[in-house]
Amino acid sequence: MSESTQPEPKNQIWKLTLAYDGTEFRGWQVQPGEVTVQGALQAALGRVTGETPLPQGSGRTDTGVHALAQVASFALRASIPSGNLQRALNRTLPASIRVLSAETMPGTFHARHSTISKTYEYRILLGKSGRGKICSPFLARYVYSCPWPLDFQALESSARCFLGEHDFLSFAATEPDLSKRNTEEEDDLQLPCKEGVQLAVRTIYSSTWGHRLIEDGDLLVYQIRGNGFLHRMVRNLVGTMVEVGRGRLKPEDVSAIFAARSRSAAGPTAPARGLFLHSVEYE
Amino acid sequence: MSESTQPEPKNQIWKLTLAYDGTEFRGWQVQPGEVTVQGALQAALGRVTGETPLPQGSGRTDTGVHALAQVASFALRASIPSGNLQRALNRTLPASIRVLSAETMPGTFHARHSTISKTYEYRILLGKSGRGKICSPFLARYVYSCPWPLDFQALESSARCFLGEHDFLSFAATEPDLSKRNTEEEDDLQLPCKEGVQLAVRTIYSSTWGHRLIEDGDLLVYQIRGNGFLHRMVRNLVGTMVEVGRGRLKPEDVSAIFAARSRSAAGPTAPARGLFLHSVEYE
Numbered sequence: 001m002s003e004s005t006q007p008e009p010k011n012q013i014w015k016l017t018l019a020y021d022g023t024e025f026r027g028w029q030v031q032p033g034e035v036t037v038q039g040a041l042q043a044a045l046g047r048v049t050g051e052t053p054l055p056q057g058s059g060r061t062d063t064g065v066h067a068l069a070q071v072a073s074f075a076l077r078a079s080i081p082s083g084n085l086q087r088a089l090n091r092t093l094p095a096s097i098r099v100l101s102a103e104t105m106p107g108t109f110h111a112r113h114s115t116i117s118k119t120y121e122y123r124i125l126l127g128k129s130g131r132g133k134i135c136s137p138f139l140a141r142y143v144y145s146c147p148w149p150l151d152f153q154a155l156e157s158s159a160r161c162f163l164g165e166h167d168f169l170s171f172a173a174t175e176p177d178l179s180k181r182n183t184e185e186e187d188d189l190q191l192p193c194k195e196g197v198q199l200a201v202r203t204i205y206s207s208t209w210g211h212r213l214i215e216d217g218d219l220l221v222y223q224i225r226g227n228g229f230l231h232r233m234v235r236n237l238v239g240t241m242v243e244v245g246r247g248r249l250k251p252e253d254v255s256a257i258f259a260a261r262s263r264s265a266a267g268p269t270a271p272a273r274g275l276f277l278h279s280v281e282y283e
Numbered sequence: 284m285s286e287s288t289q290p291e292p293k294n295q296i297w298k299l300t301l302a303y304d305g306t307e308f309r310g311w312q313v314q315p316g317e318v319t320v321q322g323a324l325q326a327a328l329g330r331v332t333g334e335t336p337l338p339q340g341s342g343r344t345d346t347g348v349h350a351l352a353q354v355a356s357f358a359l360r361a362s363i364p365s366g367n368l369q370r371a372l373n374r375t376l377p378a379s380i381r382v383l384s385a386e387t388m389p390g391t392f393h394a395r396h397s398t399i400s401k402t403y404e405y406r407i408l409l410g411k412s413g414r415g416k417i418c419s420p421f422l423a424r425y426v427y428s429c430p431w432p433l434d435f436q437a438l439e440s441s442a443r444c445f446l447g448e449h450d451f452l453s454f455a456a457t458e459p460d461l462s463k464r465n466t467e468e469e470d471d472l473q474l475p476c477k478e479g480v481q482l483a484v485r486t487i488y489s490s491t492w493g494h495r496l497i498e499d500g501d502l503l504v505y506q507i508r509g510n511g512f513l514h515r516m517v518r519n520l521v522g523t524m525v526e527v528g529r530g531r532l533k534p535e536d537v538s539a540i541f542a543a544r545s546r547s548a549a550g551p552t553a554p555a556r557g558l559f560l561h562s563v564e565y566e
Contacts, residue, residue: 021420066421095423137304138349138425140378214498 012104014085015073015111016041016055021096022066023141023273029060037061037097041072044092048085049078058111058118058280062232064272066142068121069100071280073111111280117205117227119278120234122270123212124220124242126150136216143219144238144274150220150245152209157251158244159207159222162237169200169261171237172230173269200261203227223278232269240267295387297368298356298394299324299338304379305349306424306556312343320344320380324355327375331368332361341394341401341563345515347555349425351404352383354563356394394563400488400510402561403517405553406495407503407525409433419499426502427521427557433503433528435492440534441527442490442505445520452483452544454520455513456552483544486510506561515552523550 018041026034030042038055046052053074061067080088086102093099108114125135125143135145204226212219222238240257243249249267257265301324309317313325321338329335336357344350363371369385376382391397408418408426418428487509495502505521523540526532532550540548 019420021423090417095418096420098417098420100417134373134381134383135378137302137379137381140304142421 011075011077012079013073013075013107013109014102015071015105015109016089016102017100018067018070018072019098019100020067020070021141022061022064024096025063027061027063027065028057028070030054037067037070038072040093040097041089044089045074045076047092048088049076049080051076051078056111058115059229059277061275061277062272065275065277066273067277069279070277071111071115071282073105073109109282114282115228115280116283117225117281118229119223119225119281120229121276121278122222122224122234122238123274123276124150124222124238125217126220133217139214139216141273143217144271146220146242148242148246150242151247152220152245154247154251155209155220155222155241155245158241158249158254159209159224161251161254162204162207162224165201165203166258167200167261168202168230168233168258170257170263170266171233171240172200172263173232173236174263200230202229202233225281235270235272235275236263236266236268238270238274242270243267294358294360295362296356296358296390296392297385298354298388298392299369299372299385300383301350301353301355302381302383303350303353304424305344305347307379308346310344310346310348311340311353313337320350320353321355323376323380324372327372328357328359330375331371332359332363334359334361339394341398342512342560344558344560345555348558348560349556350560352562353560354394354398354565356388356392392565397565398511398563399566400508400564401512402506402508402564403512404559404561405505405507405517405521406557406559407433407505407521408500409503416500422497422499424556426500427554429503429525431525431529433525434530435503435528437530437534438492438503438505438524438528441524441532441537442492442507444534444537445487445490445507448484448486449541450483450544451485451513451516451541453540453546453549454516454523455483455546456515456519457546483513485512485516508564518553518555518558519546519549519551521553521557525553526550 020037024035025037028037030036030039038057041055042052045055053076055072055074058071061070082102082104086099089099123143125139125145126133126149135143204224206223206225208223210221212221222241224234224237240249244251303320307318308320311320313319313322321340324338325335328338336359338355338357341354344353365385365387369382372382406426408422408428409416409432418426487507489506489508491506493504495504505524507517507520523532527534
């Protein structure tokens with residue numbers, strides 16, 4: 001959030017922290033003919049600086065997935081005070097993308113490669129339209145309105161099963177379409193193009209459920225921090241925990257799902273609209 | 284919110300209470316070739332009941348204006364338990380429109396003609412992108428992100444000037460386009476087609492500013508209750524109070540603005556996205 005009026009030295013690496021409402025974007029990554037966050041940011045940089053570096057994100061987010069603090073990095077030749085760059089980008093970008101901070105970094109910084117861990121958040125509104133709580137139209141883009149009652153203790157028990165180092169292959173999207181594999185990976189990992197146990201191994205540092213009371217309802221909020229996430233992994237973990245929460249699976253079933261190393265062993269994919277990239281941690 | 288499983292008697296008048304995110308609608312009223320709330324509701328009624336009465340709203344809301352509790356009425360020949368009608372409509376309508384309640388009413392009920400008063404709410408986020416607080420992308424559709432600091436006491440003083448019975452002609456939209464006059468009136472009043480002091484006289488029962496702390500920021504919230512509102516009246520009142528709050532007008536100037544009976548005497552029209560139809564009061 002530092003706001004300097006001094007011009008920055010030339011050929012600087014920039015780090016932007018971004019919030020975005022993913023509803024109307026075809027995900028983070030530039031794709032021909034599609035409106036994407038990366039594409040909108042590149043276009044805004046072009047209009048503001050005359051340079052069009054492709055901003056590298058900490059990871060790709062899918063269509064409809066939101067970010068509270070995505071990180072992007074790129075190099076600029078022009079000298080621009082950081083406060084000016086932030087303001088000019090916010091004037092140029094649509095209101096659905098905001099630059100929360102802009103700062104210059106050492107030349108070795110890369111939004112994806114320098115990441116230590118990332119935190120995702122998933123928001124569920126309990127009770128569905130007509131049967132109990134009605135999902136407010138002002139919340140509908142930002143939560144999964146779950147039609148079933150969920151046992152909070154069962155959710156918590158299953159969330160604990162994901163802690164530590166595991167092979168998460170059962171929770172990775174299976175993409176039969178090779179072109180999709182390349183464009184929709186959450187991480188830079190080319191999975192499952194290269195096979196082998198190691199590729200799907202990730203370490204989860206925290207995995208917790210909580211309640212949050214907001215204006216339009218009482219949310220169940222899941223937060224997970226890990227050293228990396230496979231494509232759709234968080235949504236598949238949440239979809240599986242919802243199965244546990246509604247009693248169709250038991251927390252003890254999670255170890256068998258890990259062992260199966262098959263997407264079909266886990267629960268369904270929870271909707272994109274409930275998922276937020278919460279934060280990205282660097283050294 | 285009563286949920287009966289008994290079929291209702293035939294030829295009933297229905298009262299629906301609706302919440303909607305107005306961002307993607309061309310206002311309430313049906314217009315050829317446009318997506319409107321009234322049109323979406325009529326289409327959903329057709330799919331659910333096979334009947335397509337035109338639902339009458341308590342008033343028209345403009346493009347981008349939201350509703351927390353709009354009221355609509357219509358007659359149906361079919362017998363439907365109210366809980367079933369509500370659930371079926373919520374399954375059929377887009378997530379941006381929710382039926383909060385459905386109930387049958389005496390045959391004399393009409394969502395607009397039976398109104399005693401209506402309450403509007405206007406939400407302002409202080410501090411603009413880059414200069415102070417950044418407007419969250421999750422809030423941008425639902426607030427006016429005001430770039431200037433506002434004096435709260437000056438806002439309160441000017442709000443009190445609107446209390447009671449006044450000729451609000453200076454705060455009514457001037458529509459040179461006759462077709463727009465008919466389609467965009469907030470009330471049923473045909474103003475200014477018929478001239479004369481009486482047509483712009485309205486009584487305001489309450490007019491207050493407050494603070495509301497929400498997840499994404501600290502909002503200034505204006506609420507106004509009155510027996511009727513001219514087209515764009517609330518947005519013009521707010522635009523004028525913002526001029527007072529930033530020191531470009533004084534609260535004492537309001538009486539001269541009333542006396543001028545000219546739109547040009549008042550402040551600018553505040554953006555639609557901050558305005559919510561809060562509630563509609565009946566006997």
